[in-house]
Amino acid sequence: xxxxxxxxxxxxxxxxxxxxxxxxxxxxxxxxxxxxxxxxxxxxxxxxxxxxxxxxxxxxxxxxxxxxxxxxxxxxxxxxxxxxxxxxxxxxxxxxxxxxxxxxxxxxxxxxxxxxxxxxxxxxxxxxxxxxxxxxxxxxxxxxxxxxxxxxxxxxxxxxxxxxxxxxxxxxxxxxxxxxxxxxxxxxxxxxxxxxxxxxxxxxxxxxxxxxxxxxxxxxxxxxxxxxxxxxxxxxxxxxxxxxxxxxxxxxxxxxxxxxxxxxxxxxxxxxxxxxxxxxxxxxxxxxxxxxxxxxxxxxxxxxxxxxx
Amino acid sequence: xxxxxxxxxxxxxxxxxxxxxxxxxxxxxxxxxxxxxxxxxxxxxxxxxxxxxxxxxxxxxxxxxxxxxxxxxxxxxxxxxxxxxxxxxxxxxxxxxxxxxxxxxxxxxxxxxxxxxxxxxxxxxxxxxxxxxxxxxxxxxxxxxxxxxxxxxxxxxxxxxxxxxxxxxxxxxxxxxxxxxxxxxxxxxxxxxxxxxxxxxxxxxxxxxxxxxxxxxxxxxxxxxxxxxxxxxxxxxxxxxxxxxxxxxxxxxxxxxxxxxxxxxxxxxxxxxxx
Amino acid sequence: xxxxxxxxxxxxxxxxxxxxxxxxxxxxxxxxxxxxxxxxxxxxxxxxxxxxxxxxxxxxxxxxxxxxxxxxxxxxxxxxxxxxxxxxxxxxxxxxxxxxxxxxxxxxxxxxxxxxxxxxxxxxxxxxxxxxxxxxxxxxxxxxxxxxxxxxxxxxxxxxxxxxxxxxxxxxxxxxxxxxxxxxxxxxxxxxxxxxxxxxxxxxxxxxxxxxxxxxxxxxxxxxxxxxxxxxxxxxxxxxxxxxxxxxxxxxxxxxxxxxxxxxxxxxxxxxxxxxxxxxxxxxxxxxxxxxxxxxxxxxxxxxxxxxxxxxxxxxxxxxxxxxxxxxxxxxxxxxxxxxxxxxxxxxxxxxxx
Numbered sequence: 001x002x003x004x005x006x007x008x009x010x011x012x013x014x015x016x017x018x019x020x021x022x023x024x025x026x027x028x029x030x031x032x033x034x035x036x037x038x039x040x041x042x043x044x045x046x047x048x049x050x051x052x053x054x055x056x057x058x059x060x061x062x063x064x065x066x067x068x069x070x071x072x073x074x075x076x077x078x079x080x081x082x083x084x085x086x087x088x089x090x091x092x093x094x095x096x097x098x099x100x101x102x103x104x105x106x107x108x109x110x111x112x113x114x115x116x117x118x119x120x121x122x123x124x125x126x127x128x129x130x131x132x133x134x135x136x137x138x139x140x141x142x143x144x145x146x147x148x149x150x151x152x153x154x155x156x157x158x159x160x161x162x163x164x165x166x167x168x169x170x171x172x173x174x175x176x177x178x179x180x181x182x183x184x185x186x187x188x189x190x191x192x193x194x195x196x197x198x199x200x201x202x203x204x205x206x207x208x209x210x211x212x213x214x215x216x217x218x219x220x221x222x223x224x225x226x227x228x229x230x231x232x233x234x235x236x237x238x239x240x241x242x243x244x245x246x247x248x249x250x251x252x253x254x255x256x257x258x259x260x261x262x263x264x265x266x267x268x269x270x271x272x273x274x275x276x277x278x279x280x281x282x283x284x285x286x287x288x289x290x291x292x293x294x295x296x297x298x299x300x301x302x303x304x305x306x307x308x309x
Numbered sequence: 310x311x312x313x314x315x316x317x318x319x320x321x322x323x324x325x326x327x328x329x330x331x332x333x334x335x336x337x338x339x340x341x342x343x344x345x346x347x348x349x350x351x352x353x354x355x356x357x358x359x360x361x362x363x364x365x366x367x368x369x370x371x372x373x374x375x376x377x378x379x380x381x382x383x384x385x386x387x388x389x390x391x392x393x394x395x396x397x398x399x400x401x402x403x404x405x406x407x408x409x410x411x412x413x414x415x416x417x418x419x420x421x422x423x424x425x426x427x428x429x430x431x432x433x434x435x436x437x438x439x440x441x442x443x444x445x446x447x448x449x450x451x452x453x454x455x456x457x458x459x460x461x462x463x464x465x466x467x468x469x470x471x472x473x474x475x476x477x478x479x480x481x482x483x484x485x486x487x488x489x490x491x492x493x494x495x496x497x498x499x500x501x502x503x504x505x506x507x508x509x510x511x512x513x514x515x516x517x518x519x520x521x522x523x524x525x526x527x528x529x530x531x532x533x534x535x536x537x538x539x540x541x542x543x544x545x546x547x548x549x550x551x552x553x554x555x556x557x558x559x560x561x562x563x564x565x566x567x568x569x570x571x572x573x574x575x576x577x578x579x580x581x582x583x584x
Numbered sequence: 585x586x587x588x589x590x591x592x593x594x595x596x597x598x599x600x601x602x603x604x605x606x607x608x609x610x611x612x613x614x615x616x617x618x619x620x621x622x623x624x625x626x627x628x629x630x631x632x633x634x635x636x637x638x639x640x641x642x643x644x645x646x647x648x649x650x651x652x653x654x655x656x657x658x659x660x661x662x663x664x665x666x667x668x669x670x671x672x673x674x675x676x677x678x679x680x681x682x683x684x685x686x687x688x689x690x691x692x693x694x695x696x697x698x699x700x701x702x703x704x705x706x707x708x709x710x711x712x713x714x715x716x717x718x719x720x721x722x723x724x725x726x727x728x729x730x731x732x733x734x735x736x737x738x739x740x741x742x743x744x745x746x747x748x749x750x751x752x753x754x755x756x757x758x759x760x761x762x763x764x765x766x767x768x769x770x771x772x773x774x775x776x777x778x779x780x781x782x783x784x785x786x787x788x789x790x791x792x793x794x795x796x797x798x799x800x801x802x803x804x805x806x807x808x809x810x811x812x813x814x815x816x817x818x819x820x821x822x823x824x825x826x827x828x829x830x831x832x833x834x835x836x837x838x839x840x841x842x843x844x845x846x847x848x849x850x851x852x853x854x855x856x857x858x859x860x861x862x863x864x865x866x867x868x869x870x871x872x873x874x875x876x877x878x879x880x881x882x883x884x885x886x887x888x889x890x891x892x893x894x895x896x897x898x899x900x901x902x903x904x905x906x907x908x909x910x911x912x913x914x915x916x917x918x919x920x921x922x923x924x925x926x927x928x929x930x931x932x933x934x935x936x937x938x
Contacts, residue, residue: 107910116906121896248716282726456598
């Protein structure tokens with residue numbers, strides 16, 4: 001029983017991390033109606049920037065404090081993401097206003113390829129480390145209930161808390177600020193929003209910057225866990241089913257979806273996996289989402305699509 | 310009635326009133342709601358064969374929703390629809406099409422990626438019977454069928470006077486011509502009942518006259534029963550045999566144009582009650 | 585001046601409906617086919633066949649299939665690699681497990697299996713639309729990836745996880761040399777090209793396009809969305825499956841599931857979008873573009889005598905590839921096919937400006 005709880009908790013925390021990446025998708029889709037396939041590449045790009053800046057700063061500026069290095073790294077990476085957001089808006093999104101969804105999707109795929117190549121060109125293609133002082137040792141919880149306690153990874157625990165905090169912040173941002181409202185208007189109809197004076201370009205830069213920020217946080221956490229390397233960009237493919245399960249437009253949906261898929265993956269891998277060959281994590285999330293969509297075609301929390309004639 | 314048959318010579322046509330036949334379509338106690346919004350409440354009326362039946366009412370009265378129920382696009386929560394002698398609680402779009410009911414749309418649901426010719430050809434779809442393999446080879450049965458149906462569609466194109474535009478993608482045509490293509494596509498189905506949803510919306514006087522002429526020709530020459538949603542009172546009073554009036558999803562009037570025009574409920578719905 | 589249709593009046597619908605109504609087009613296609621069938625085998629160097637022509641032919645076939653699904657019927661699919669894999673592995677199993685199985689039969693049966701899987705994964709499209717459907721199709725991709733990796737039966741219990749075929753023969757003629765492989769694939773492409781064009785001109789093609797453009801109106805006309813969508817999945821998967829089988833048998837010779845991964849799916853989707861959605865010609869253009877581009881990018885440094893280390897070169901290729909995709913989408917979202925038809929329009933007027 002203790003082992004099941006461990007698996008579930010581990011799944012919950014992995015799920016939280018998926019949610020973090022999924023948030024970036026939801027943000028951009030909610031605010032600009034674009035399904036940003038490049039989110040994974042953005043996570044990688046942000047993490048690379050952070051890792052390298054944190055490395056270069058002490059070397060070039062001559063100081064020793066880890067904290068300061070990380071801070072400067074963070075700021076540097078954030079600036080890079082904002083610049084990227086601005087460039088993406090100018091060069092890509094601005095020119096594709098009101099094109100069909102699939103065109104925009106393809107454009108983000110193009111951005112993915114570009115960012116992956118560009119990131120590795122500037123920042124190098126070795127494996128880098130991010131160390132922001134998250135404790136990596138495990139801790140035993142619930143020792144009074146289960147004998148020996150339940151093994152929980154502290155790093156994952158902190159990550160989960162950070163992700164939860166981000167989600168709450170972002171939800172409030174969307175619901176209660178005027179910028180959030182403008183973002184939602186833009187997601188509904190680019191041209192209509194433009195015609196009532198909402199500055200599309202500025203909104204998009206804001207959105208992609210915020211998504212870049214989410215990507216950076218996700219990148220730091222995943223990078224701290226796995227090291228910063230090319231495979232980080234594949235994390236996006238893991239987050240996709242989370243986005244769809246929760247519904248493309250729902251921030252809380254991204255959380256719930258992440259938790260469900262995180263737990264589902266872990267539990268099924270441990271309990272069902274061995275009997276059918278193992279390695280089912282690769283498709284579990286996707287097949288689960290497929291079945292959910294058959295029952296609810298708009299995801300768990302997505303908006304129902306009504307066709308009017 | 311067969312759209313392809315030669316039109317009857319005018320002298321042979323009996324006076325309009327005696328051509329109108331039995332009830333062909335009957336709507337009984339239809340109620341439709343979307344979540345909390347009640348679009349239609351207990352609507353009942355009938356349509357006689359060969360007549361022109363107008364449905365009028367202020368915007369949002371539920372007229373399009375009513376047509377959508379008849380067509381099977383929406384499923385009403387209550388009520389039934391009887392077509393000839395068969396009664397249904399909810400209509401299946403394909404069944405309705407097979408039974409000979411066609412419609413046009415208020416917002417022009419044309420297939421933007423196709424030409425005028427192709428759009429109208431889709432209306433012949435129910436008559437095209439060749440299977441995938443025959444079409445893949447094309448030579449033989451499929452080619453013959455295409456040519457046969459093309460001839461039928463060309464007759465409709467002639468009727469609607471849109472010959473110069475047959476190969477143009479519909480998205481490029483002006484609004485009035487698109488409306489004609491919409492009508493053409495419906496006519497291609499050789500319907501016995503034609504549901505027209507604001508066929509003259511957004512048109513200028515000349516375009517309206519053309520459209521009226523087409524509608525009346527279809528009714529006169531081919532005997533097609535017409536159910537027509539329209540806002541232009543002049544048109545409605547001129548060409549319809551009977552009128553149904555809706556307001557906020559309820560029926561508030563039913564009768565000849567004269568009767569409806571003098572109905573006090575109808576007048577207050579349109580003009581508002583005086584204070 | 586050269587491209588005028590003067591005097592080319594059609595007096596029958598049959599003439600009006602033909603694939604190439606303009607005589608100059610018919611001549612051009614005839615010349616192109618003659619060139620492809622006769623001249624190329626005689627003059628092209630072996631490298632050209634192996635690196636460009638054969639991949640182009642097979643991927644063009646797959647792109648054709650994908651275009652039918654995405655371009656004509658409007659159902660987004662990100663799992664095309666999976667259907668290619670099914671075609672390849674199914675054909676392999678038929679070829680290897682049944683004594684004396686003719687090659688073409690195996691390939692076509694591979695296509696049939698891909699059709700079955702395609703229709704199965706097409707069923708969700710009856711309820712799910714747009715981006716949601718795109719992600720649902722990824723389920724097919726990843727599940728099939730896993731199945732061919734882990735379920736040993738599919739790979740005939742191969743210990744290395746990869747399978748191979750050798751000694752291909754058709755009616756006694758062997759398909760070993762590059763020229764033979766090229767002509768074999770060309771034959772398939774021509775046959776399927778004709779079939780695709782016929783389907784798309786027929787009433788099923790109009791049904792597909794109606795569903796793509798406005799499925800509610802299509803239903804009202806009497807089109808059954810179930811039949812239209814599933815037939816699109818079926819036809820598309822058949823072509824993609826046969827292409828997959830060709831890819832494994834003829835181009836690769838021996839392969840593992842990674843040959844049909846999600847990168848392949850994206851590659852095909854790029855071909856279809858850049859080539860032109862809803863256009864047969866577009867599939868060919870797109871395939872040519874995507875096959876030739878990486879080769880050009882890889883070889884640019886050598887042509888300009890700039891020494892670059894391989895890692896950097898591959899990063900740069902990624903960057904240029906990505907930028908070109910975006911550039912194309914901005915400049916002509918309807919793809920090369922639209923550029924081509926606009927060019928032809930201008931050519932009809934040439935030398936007059938309008």
